[in-house]
Amino acid sequence: MLVDGEERKSLWFEENALHLIDQRKLPFEYEIFVARNVEEVAFAIENMVVRGAPAIGVAAAYGVVLGKDLDESIERLKKTRPTANDLFYALDYMKKEIENGRDALNAAMDYEKRILRSCKKIGEYGEKLIEDGASILTHCNAGALATIDYGTALAPLREAHRRGKKFFVYVDETRPRMQGALTAWELQQEGIDYCLIADNAAGYYMSKGEIDLVIVGADRIASNGDVANKIGTYEKAVIAKENNIPFYVAAPASTIDRSIKSGMEIVIEERGEEELKEKWGCRILPDWIKVKNPAFDITPSKYITGYITDEGIKKEI
C-alpha cells in the first residue's frame, strides 16, 4: 500500500519486535507501535492497534515468535478477540509447525507471505467485477491495514485502479469505531475517488441506483457460507439484495472455518461502551447514556452473491 507515495506494509517484524501502524491513531496521526513480547502483541490485538482478521492472524503468528512458552503464548493470544477466524487459524498453524521442529520466525514469515499472496490473488480475481465507471460500496476497513498489504475488499479496487479503470467508492463510516476513516485514508493515499458517508446513507444511495456493487471483507466464514463481519454488514447485504445489487465477500482461506456449519455458531464479541461514547479523546455521548455495542453481525449466505477468494470467485464457499 502507498503511504505518502511509498510502498509500505501495515505491520512488519524487525529487530526481534513486531512493528505495527497504530490504527487507533489513524487517520489523524501516523505512528508505529512496537510490541516486544507476547503481552504487548496481545495488547495490540485487544485494543485494536491492529485490526482486520488477516492482520490479526499475522500479528498473532509473530506474537508466538516473541513468546517463551509455546502453549502459554498461544493461550494468551487466543483470548484476545473471539470472532476473527484468522486468529485461531494462525495460532493452530504456528503450534503445528513449531511442534514439527520448524523455526518460529521462519514459520511466521511464511504465514505472512501466504496472506500477502492470497490478498494479491483476491485483487486479481476481484478486479474483473469492477467495470469502468462503476460505483462500489464498502463497509468497515478491509484494506491493507487489515491484511498487511493489498486488502481483501480493497484489493480488487487497488488492482482495478492500477490497471487504469475509473470508478468511485462509497465508504461507510462504520460506527462505532469509524473504520471507514481508515478506508478513506487508504483510498486517498492511492488516489482512488471516494466519499465517506454515514452508515445510514448507504441504503439511500443504493435505492437511488447510485451503487453498482458492494464488496466487504469477513472475520469468519462458516461452512454454509454465512459470514461474520463488522456490525452493519448484514444491513448492507439485505438492502443490496432488495435493490438487486451484487454483494461480494472478499477473504483468504484462513477466514473460512470448516469446523462450524452456520453463522449461528459464531460467537459475536460485545465491546465496551467507550467505543460509542468517546472518539479521539473527546466525549461524544454523555456518561449516563446506556449503550450496547455488538462488534459483528452474521450475514446469511442467501444475501451473498459470491466470495472473492485466492482461488477465484465462487458462488459457494
Next chain:
Amino acid sequence: MLVDGEERKSLWFEENALHLIDQRKLPFEYEIFVARNVEEVAFAIENMVVRGAPAIGVAAAYGVVLGKDLDESIERLKKTRPTANDLFYALDYMKKEIENGRDALNAAMDYEKRILRSCKKIGEYGEKLIEDGASILTHCNAGALATIDYGTALAPLREAHRRGKKFFVYVDETRPRMQGALTAWELQQEGIDYCLIADNAAGYYMSKGEIDLVIVGADRIASNGDVANKIGTYEKAVIAKENNIPFYVAAPASTIDRSIKSGMEIVIEERGEEELKEKWGCRILPDWIKVKNPAFDITPSKYITGYITDEGIKKEI
C-alpha cells in the same frame, strides 16, 4: 415531557419572544435559546436549535408572529429547510389566517394547540400497538423535542409507560447528528428502559428476534404513503420487512403533503460536511476526508405496516 421531574415543552412563546430548548447543546447541556425576530427564528431552524418536522412548523408559525412584513417573513422562513412538510403547512396556515384578519399570535397559539392535541392522540392510538414486555426500535428523535410535547414516535411509548406497561426501547444513534442521544435523554427523563446502539446494530437485533416493533416519525408523507424521514429510516424499514417486524410511521396531519403523488417528488436536503466531521466542538474526522451528507431518505409505502395518526391507525394514508 418531563425535564428533571417537571412538565415542560420544547418551545414556548413568552414576552414577545420564542424560547426554545437548544437541541444543539443537548444531551450535554440544557440551555434555552431566545429568538426575538424572524431572522433569529430562521437561524434556529437552519442550525437545528429546533428540529423535528412538527416543532419546526410551530417555530415557523411563531416566527411569523415576530415578523414585520408577512410575505417577507414567510419567504425567509420557507428557505430554512426543504424537506419537512410541516414548515410549509404552518406557513400557509399562518398566511391564510392573517389575511383573513386573524391575530397572528392567536393563530400561532392555535396551531401549537393542534399539534399538541395531534401528538396526544397519536400516543393514545399508538400505545395499543405496544404489548407488555415488547422491545421497540426507534430511529432519530421523534419525541417531545421534535413536537413541542409528547412526540410522534415517542408518544405511544410515553402513553404506554404512563399506563404501566413494561417495555424496552432500542434507540438508533442516528449519525451524523446523533439525534438518538436526544431520544435517550427523553427516555431517561421519563424513566423508560432503553439502550442506544450504533445505527449498524439495529439489523443485528432485528435478525436475532430481539425487536418486536419499529416506530419512527416523518418529515413528509406523500399521497401514496411514501415517507421522507431521517437518513437511515429506509434501511430500517427494509430490514424490518425482511424480518417480519411491523414498521409504523407516527405523524400528525400536518406532515402529509397531498400535493405530491410519491416520495420521488420530495426534495432531499444535503447538509454540510461538518455534521459528520465535528461533534460538540471536537474533530472526529480529518478535514481532508471527502464526505457526502444527505439528511433524509425516502421509505416507499410498501415497507410501512401502518401510520399512527391523530385520527387512528391507518393502513394507508
